[in-house]
Amino acid sequence: MKKDLLHFQNWTTSELWEILETSAHLKRERRSGVDHQGLLRGRTLALIFQKPSLRTRVSFEAGMTQLGGHAIYLGPDDIKLGQRETTEDIALNLSRYVDGIMARVFGHEIVEELARYASVPVINGLSDSFHPCQALGDMLTIWERKRRLEGLTLAFIGDGNNVANSLIEASAKLGLRFRIACPPGREPLAQVVAEARTLGAEVQILHDPKEAARGADVLYTDVWTSMGQEAEAQLRRQQFRGFQVNLDLLQLAHPQALVMHCLPAHYGEEITYEAARTPNSAIFDQAENRLHAQKGLLALLLGR
Numbered sequence: 001m002k003k004d005l006l007h008f009q010n011w012t013t014s015e016l017w018e019i020l021e022t023s024a025h026l027k028r029e030r031r032s033g034v035d036h037q038g039l040l041r042g043r044t045l046a047l048i049f050q051k052p053s054l055r056t057r058v059s060f061e062a063g064m065t066q067l068g069g070h071a072i073y074l075g076p077d078d079i080k081l082g083q084r085e086t087t088e089d090i091a092l093n094l095s096r097y098v099d100g101i102m103a104r105v106f107g108h109e110i111v112e113e114l115a116r117y118a119s120v121p122v123i124n125g126l127s128d129s130f131h132p133c134q135a136l137g138d139m140l141t142i143w144e145r146k147r148r149l150e151g152l153t154l155a156f157i158g159d160g161n162n163v164a165n166s167l168i169e170a171s172a173k174l175g176l177r178f179r180i181a182c183p184p185g186r187e188p189l190a191q192v193v194a195e196a197r198t199l200g201a202e203v204q205i206l207h208d209p210k211e212a213a214r215g216a217d218v219l220y221t222d223v224w225t226s227m228g229q230e231a232e233a234q235l236r237r238q239q240f241r242g243f244q245v246n247l248d249l250l251q252l253a254h255p256q257a258l259v260m261h262c263l264p265a266h267y268g269e270e271i272t273y274e275a276a277r278t279p280n281s282a283i284f285d286q287a288e289n290r291l292h293a294q295k296g297l298l299a300l301l302l303g304r
């Protein structure tokens with residue numbers, strides 16, 4: 001049966017570890033010159049984008065190439081998702097051509113609908129509610145740098161957005177403690193927090209960046225205004241003032257705390273340039289690990 005990655009709700013801890021271990025293995029082997037072209041030879045992945053992208057597009061395309069397959073980029077003006085034909089028909093058509101679909105969309109229900117009608121795996125490459133591929137690359141990054149995941153404290157400073165929601169889900173399944181400091185009204189999805197707590201995970205919702213940062217192993221942030229929220233940018237700049245990862249905040253965290261950001265960054269807003277360039281900054285490792293984590297995921301979902 002096909003398996004989709006829309007969020008982590010229906011993924012077990014051991015399945016997540018299988019992705020991480022496969023990713024780390026592929027990364028190691030590639031560095032020592034092993035050719036992985038046989039893994040997805042002849043397979044095709046469709047990439048649907050309703051929003052812009054640097055990392056997601058390039059890492060999925062390069063990943064498919066490295067695994068011997070092929071990716072087809074379908075930008076906002078190519079298939080005009082939601083305008084030219086129904087999402088159901090897009091899913092049914094693409095399933096006749098390709099072996100997997102990755103989609104970056106506005107409403108999360110769009111990837112849900114693609115997955116409902118597609119007979120091939122559907123991967124969420126970011127929706128308004130979740131960004132699971134980002135969280136996979138991030139967990140791989142933390143695991144590499146800290147040699148463990150369980151028991152670490154991840155402090156997220158800023159908006160309770162798609163990235164935060166996926167980090168909460170991944171943290172809950174992989175044993176990290178999660179704290180967020182956000183302005184009141186900008187909390188992550190209540191259902192995501194409740195579900196994580198049901199699993200026994202520690203999730204703290206705070207409104208003071210200093211309180212969240214204290215002793216944390218990871219300081220993570222993301223833009224104040226996500227794609228699709230541009231009309232609120234000015235309001236958000238006011239609401240989020242002070243919710244910034246900078247060298248002062250970093251002083252409060254664990255001395256070896258990682259600085260993380262999914263990118264793109266708006267230096268001077270949610271993070272300072274200096275904080276993003278400290279030796280403990282992992283932001284470009286995160287970007288690189290999108291490639292490796294997604295290759296692990298693709299090998300498992302499309303290679304069977």
Ligand code: CP
Nearest residue numbers: 053054055056262263
């Ligand atoms: N982090 C991330 O998803 O980057 P892009 O928006 O450039 O794909």
Ligand code: NVA
Nearest residue numbers: 161222226227263264
């Ligand atoms: N929260 C951001 C993440 C970008 C990768 C957005 O949705 O725009």
